[in-house]
Amino acid sequence: MPMLRNPAAKYRPFPQIDLPDRRWPNRTIDRAPRWLSTDLRDGNQSIIDPMDRAKKTRFFDLLVDVGFKEIEIGFPAAGQTEFEFINWLVHSDRVPEDVVVQVLTQSRTDLIGRSFESLEGAREAIVHLYNAVSPAWRDIVFRMSREQVRQIAVDGARMLVDEAAKRPGTKWHFEYSPETFSTAELDFSLEVCAAVMQVVGPTKDWPIILNLPATVEAATPNIYADQIEYFCRNLPDREAAIISLHTHNDRGTGVAAAELGLMAGADRIEGCLFGNGERTGNCCLVTMALNMYTQGLDPKLDFSDIDSVIETVEYCNELPVHQRHPYGGELVFTAFSGSHQDAIKKGLEAQEERNDEYWRVPYLPIDPVDLGRNYEAVIRVNSQSGKGGFAWVLQQDQGLKLPKALQSDFSKHVQHLADSLGRELDADDIWRCFRQTYYLQVDRRKFRLVDYNESRAADGTRVFAGTVEIDGEEKRVSSKGSGLISSVLATIGDSFGLEFEVADYSEHALRHGVDARAAAYIEWTAPDGRSGWGVGIDQDVATAGVRAILSAANAVAHGPGTPRF
Template sequence: MANRVYFFDTTLRDGEQSPGATMNQQEKLRLAHQLEVLGVDIMEAGFPASSQGDFDSVRQIAEQAGDIQVAGLCRCMDGDIDRCWEAVKHARHPRIHTFLSTSPLHMKYKLRKDPEIVLQMIEAGVRRCASYTDNVEFSAEDASRSDRDFLCRVTELAIRSGATTINLPDTVGYAQPDEFADLIRYVIEHTPNADKAVFSVHCHNDLGLAVANTLAALRVGARQAEVTISGIGERAGNASLEEVAMALRVRQDYYGLEHGIQTEQLYPSCRLLSMTIGQPIPSNKAIVGANAFAHESGIHQDGMLKNRETYEIMTPQSVGRTSTNLVIGKHSGRNAVRNKFEELGYKLSEEQLQTVFEAVKNLADLKKTLHDDDLMALVQEEIYRIPDRFRLRHVSVQSSDAGGVPPTAAVLMDVDGIECSRAGFGVGPVDAIFNVIADMVGREPELEQYAINSITSGTDALGEVTVRIRENGHTAVGRGAHPDILVASARAYVNALNHLAKKEKEGERLHCQHAEQ
């Protein structure tokens, strides 16, 4: 049995289903590039049949990808499969990933089909996929709650029909490690043609066992791990890429397995995702959290001073937590800025470089030193945001703890290309800013979440604000960064309004398409 584990990353598909983790097309392309740098074997770029936007993103990712395999997800239906192939076919190594439910619960209530009909659908669907490519993955949805012998029939049939990868997912995070390992072992041992396919697992974290279940399955013969950066995904998320990768690397003596993940890129990848979706990395997050290599206990500190291995089983450098290089400032030239961003993994056009260069100069006037995280936040703010219907120009706030005049905000911004200005009051400075902006764009969204995170340390640190708003059944997340937290708040709110407007426009387009049909 081969000891190479293949990492299948689904951050761009399952991960994006995490509430508030929606990414625009440019952000997806940036993250796809980072997945290649990270050493991922297969990236699942999206679900092409779900929307035109997803189709376009998958197609662009496929066209720009290098040697990494690019997969698209599709239901076991002719239309989905055809659409998936159209999106991924220009990749150097395209993969079609199709799925169908196999548990009694799903077949009865979700599919409303008898097991024999499900088998016929699997055979027809996989054969259609195989007519396009020999790189076909079949997933038995809700495998962990499926009948074992029926799962063996499904697996044998899918392989015979052309599947080269078989995924047995714990779709609802129900399985326990020993139980799940026993299921994977049973299916491999009782499927006659099991040697003709790579077995994969896709584990959800509803009971906090996604990583444990993934590792248990790898020990008994699974050789593909389906994961996401920072474990983001549907409901409680997926198995965390960085945790699985480091468990296999640190405990290679126990697992005897190898992989191609460049572990020094783990923290940069998680930080990029965090900045992209506006969700800070929790301090106690394994591998990449701020406290992962922090030691406060006197006993621990004493041990560390004597020998790091007393309380550290891996080094910060091994996951990319190296000391920050403080070289970019107000006197840096264009070439220095270009080289710095290339070191950080960004490929900028001349127009993008000029935009970023000017933003670096402006930020350097406000901060003494620019950290790598500052620069990454700046690129997200200036380059990878969606095209703006609403664009903030300036904001000014007056606030005091003295009685009398309430907090006041004055805002200058472009609304549909027209420059507008207005002032107004609020309970606090942030409330005043949001009230004025909402009034200017003619909306009254409900603010569901407001969160502040410091990107770096120090009193001059960039503040990163995330807001989530809801209106007319649509939810949108906005992000903004600036040394002035009130300016960051205004940027985040405007960004959320742009996302909300885009979602409504897409909804109207889909409604018109359905009406025409």
């Protein structure tokens, strides 16, 4: 059936929240929240093949290394495998003293008891109780009244207290979720949560965690923020509760909803690495944490080696992290567009010259180095790329800093190569093309420098004398001029009959230290109106200049219209 021309006949807009004095729009996030990873529970139940013990253990160790202090490790009542893993983990030495494990249970007597059994002997743990409270669930799934649904929550809370009392050796914490909060009546969610708090008796020093999930994201994130602020402002004994958020991404705004909810008064964020979770996934904790990082806030989570994190997540979930996923995707720091490449190249150069402590580079909201990435993959070259792209690649790969006019000269050759190959060009492609275009170490060169020396004549002029191989045969040549470059030019003219002038010359060191090399660039013009560039690279800067002249001589000798590769 096709999409409706009048979707209003089938779907209704989500109602606004009556909160005319809302405060959250004027707030900012100024500190990291408490984080809960639910990768081993919500994430695990959302993948095609649930993780075995080895994968769950590897994932748990990753979460600890990243810095999570609260980790939901499973749903004990889901099956024996789940139960045994939880029980094994709490008795292993893998749970650091500053990390608290959590399990989830529906508000059912048998399931609550099973959950406490799985945590038997734990040093400290959170038991997370939930039941759905929205009208759709009450009317369609349960066929229960408000009072009956509230009673389910109250009975579950009483059992939490009773089961914890049987196990005084564990430091217990309780979490309650009015599941489907975002599509429930706010007054009823408040009523149920207040009833649970009356049973549990939380205090400021021993608060209950109240999780307010967007179980199915059904509205814009500002409405969710209104719901959170309304709840926080109207909850009795607010200081005895930690407000936690568990957003889903059905509308594509799971991270935004969590961020606005934090501004609206929440204290804790639940989610998964790279947004795994049911349907379209949960709030991506990587994205939210690094969003904070780019605003100058320490998120208390460490993604310094993000590729290692991705490797583990992909292995355990058997799901790929998308190439465009914020911060982590393979292509998120990559520019193919010429104008983008030029802006990034200039931004990185300015950042280095400025030596400014504040990051300011176009198109890069975060320094890839902070995440363990390098700059080599920032700019990649294809048929859409401009001269800044290949110039950046040559600078990063070979240390060459091409003059702008040389970049323009070489760009048409790179463009031709990209069009002919019909694919992205890597650094080897570009370097090979550059060497062929400017006759660097290419067999088809007409002229090749074998050796040379220079001296000063009695009249003060410079004398160039050397051996040049021409068409495979060595020839001794010499001439003089006012300087080394002019004496080489005179030699080329006197010995080989090639006439051209140097319109521009520049040089630079390629690297420092004992292996230092130099590059020289010569722009030439010929009597027939042609112009081009010669390039020379050598350990010695003077010899690099000589090689640049011979590079230019090769171009002049090949004549107009001769392809360079």
